[in-house]
Each structure stands twice: as C-alpha cells, then as structure tokens.
C-alpha cells in the first residue's frame with residue numbers, strides 16, 4: 172500500500188510545553204543548520220496511522236540520498252528499549268541510534284522532554300511500538316522530524332485489528348488494545364523484519380550488513396522462542412498461570428499456554444479498588460498459583476497485600492521495557508530481557524530455567540555498539 176504523502180507539520184512550540192525562548196532558538200538553529208535529512212525529495216512517508224497496513228518507505232528517489240556529499244549515517248530514534256535493542260541488533264555500528272524513553276520509567280504515560288524535539292529534528296527514521304503506547308512522543312515526532320523522515324509504528328503492522336487483545340488494564344471500552352506484543356519473541360521477529368525493511372530502504376548501501384544481522388537476529392529469536400517453550404514444559408501445568416501487576420504478558424501467554432488469571436493495574440495506572448483487591452485475593456487462592464508477579468517499574472504495596480493474604484509468593488522483578496543490566500552489558504538486549512523474565516517465572520512457578528542456560532543474549536554483531544539508551 173502506498174502511504175499518501177503527508178506533510179510533516181511545521182515546528183510548533185505548543186507541543187513542547189515549558190520550552191524556553193533560548194531552547195526554542197537553539198532548536199530552530201539546529202533545524203536550520205543541522206544535519207541534512209536523508210531525503211530532500213519533499214515527501215514524507217509517514218506510517219504513523221494505527222490502521223495502516225504496511226510501513227511503506229518514502230520514495231525510491233531517496234535511495235541514493237545517503238551517498239551525496241560526505242558520508243551520512245542514518246539517524247534512527249526509537250522509543251522503548253526493547254525496540255531500540257532490535258534496531259541496534261540490525262543497524263549495528265552503521266547507524267546512529269538513540270532511544271527516547273528512559274529505562275525504568277512508565278512508558279505508557281511518558282511525556283518527552285523538549286530535548287527530544289531537538290534530537291528528532293535531524294532524524295531520518297523514528298520507530299515506535301504504536302497501538303497508543305507512546306502517543307505524546309509520536310506527536311512530538313510528527314511535529315519535529317525533518318521533511319522526508321519516516322515514522323514507523325510496529326505493533327499495528329505486526330498484527331491485524333482482529334487480533335487486538337483487550338483486558339482489565341486495556342479495556343475494549345477505551346479502544347486502546349494491550350500494546351505489549353514484543354513479549355513474545357516471534358512478534359519481536361516481526362518487529363525486526365519491519366525495522367530491517369526501513370533500514371534497507373533508507374540506506375541501501377549497507378543492505379548486506381543489515382541482511383546478515385537480521386538473519387542472525389531471526390535465528391536467535393527463534394531459538395529464544397524454542398527455549399522458552401522448553402522451559403514452560405518444566406512448569407507444572409496447573410502452575411502455568413500469571414497474575415501480574417502491570418499487564419504486559421497476554422501475547423506471551425497466548426503463545427506459551429499460560430492462563431492470565433488477572434492483572435492488577437487499572438487502565439488509568441491508579442491502584443485497584445478495595446473490592447477488586449478482595450476479588451483478586453480470592454482468585455489467587457482458588458487458582459492455587461504459587462507466585463504472583465510485580466514489575467520493576469511499578470512497585471506495588473497492593474500486590475504485596477494480595478500475596479500476603481492469599482499465601483502466594485510475591486516476585487517483584489518482571490520487566491517489559493527495562494532491559495537487564497546497563498548499556499554494553501551482554502544481557503542488556505531484548506533477548507536478555509525475555510530470558511530474564513522466563514527465568515524469574517520458571518523458578519517462582521516450580522519450573523526449571525535450565526534450557527535457557529548458555530543462551531547467548533548478546534548483540535548479534537561485533538561491538539562496541541554506539542547505541543544510546545537514556546537511563
């Protein structure tokens with residue numbers, strides 16, 4: 172499908188609340204004299220709509236743009252760290268890559284700072300999950316990306332609308348489906364393919380490099396999928412149940428045969444009511460599940476109460492968009508994130524994470540990696 176040409180809106184200070192006059196001037200200067208966009212063909216292949224079927228890149232004429240003048244590395248901006256990690260694995264040291272959403276923050280309510288507008292102002296490609304996860308950041312990208320830059324949203328292209336999942340934290344009445352597709356590695360593989368397609372379209376000179384990184388990454392994600400299946404096999408069938416605070420695992424659960432017995436966080440990120448807490452305690456007791464799970468990003472006294480009252484163990488360190496370790500650590504990758512989650516679930520639910528031992532969570536290319544992850 173050809174995405175209709177959509178103009179990137181001119182810079183609007185209204186979208187950057189709190190920006191000072193000096194910062195505004197700096198931004199305007201940067202936009203005027205900064206790195207030229209990869210394309211000056213006058214079109215923007217925006218793929219930002221939630222319903223658009225494919226991420227069509229901009230124009231074919233763009234394709235030599237990186238070659239003119241001095242070498243220009245493709246500048247790629249991504250939102251949450253699992254997506255940054257997938258882009259990092261494919262783009263390796265041939266792209267300039269920067270994450271926007273700091274690790275350990277609530278990505279669902281994150282409001283980008285004015286400095287993000289500046290970062291976006293000379294980017295070639297902006298990658299987001301979509302499905303309403305990062306609306307303020309996508310709006311900022313629409314307002315500040317240079318002409319010719321592309322916005323790629325992944326989740327709305329990885330699954331069809333009929334496959335959207337609604338649940339307690341993401342109720343159908345509000346129309347925003349559960350956006351956490353990436354917690355299933357085969358979905359992450361689809362994300363990786365979509366990212367690869369854009370990197371190749373924007374920077375064909377490095378296609379061989381991107382192709383071989385994608386091939387290696389796909390193999391690694393398939394291996395991760397198989398290893399997770401093997402680990403799940405070791406968990407007693409009656410314990411394959413998840414009660415989580417932050418509702419990140421419905422797609423994971425579908426794939427690996429877990430039953431989601433509940434999620435605790437209401438759609439407005441407040442705490443559940445006393446009635447809901449009482450119901451959850453009953454549910455946990457009835458299910459006989461040995462452990463319930465919190466999230467690093469959302470410490471919750473409510474979950475502690477539910478655990479205490481129901482007799483289940485409270486495990487508080489699942490993560491959905493906060494990579495383990497720090498930048499440059501071998502576990503600080505998408506693969507490291509899901510291997511850690513599976514290991515935590517297995518040991519709490521009576522399984523054995525042995526199949527994941529020795530699994531290589533490191534980057535698929537030879538480092539060091541230039542990717543930037545805000546902390």
Ligand SMILES: [Zn+2]
Nearest residue numbers: 351417419491
């Ligand atoms: Zn989340």
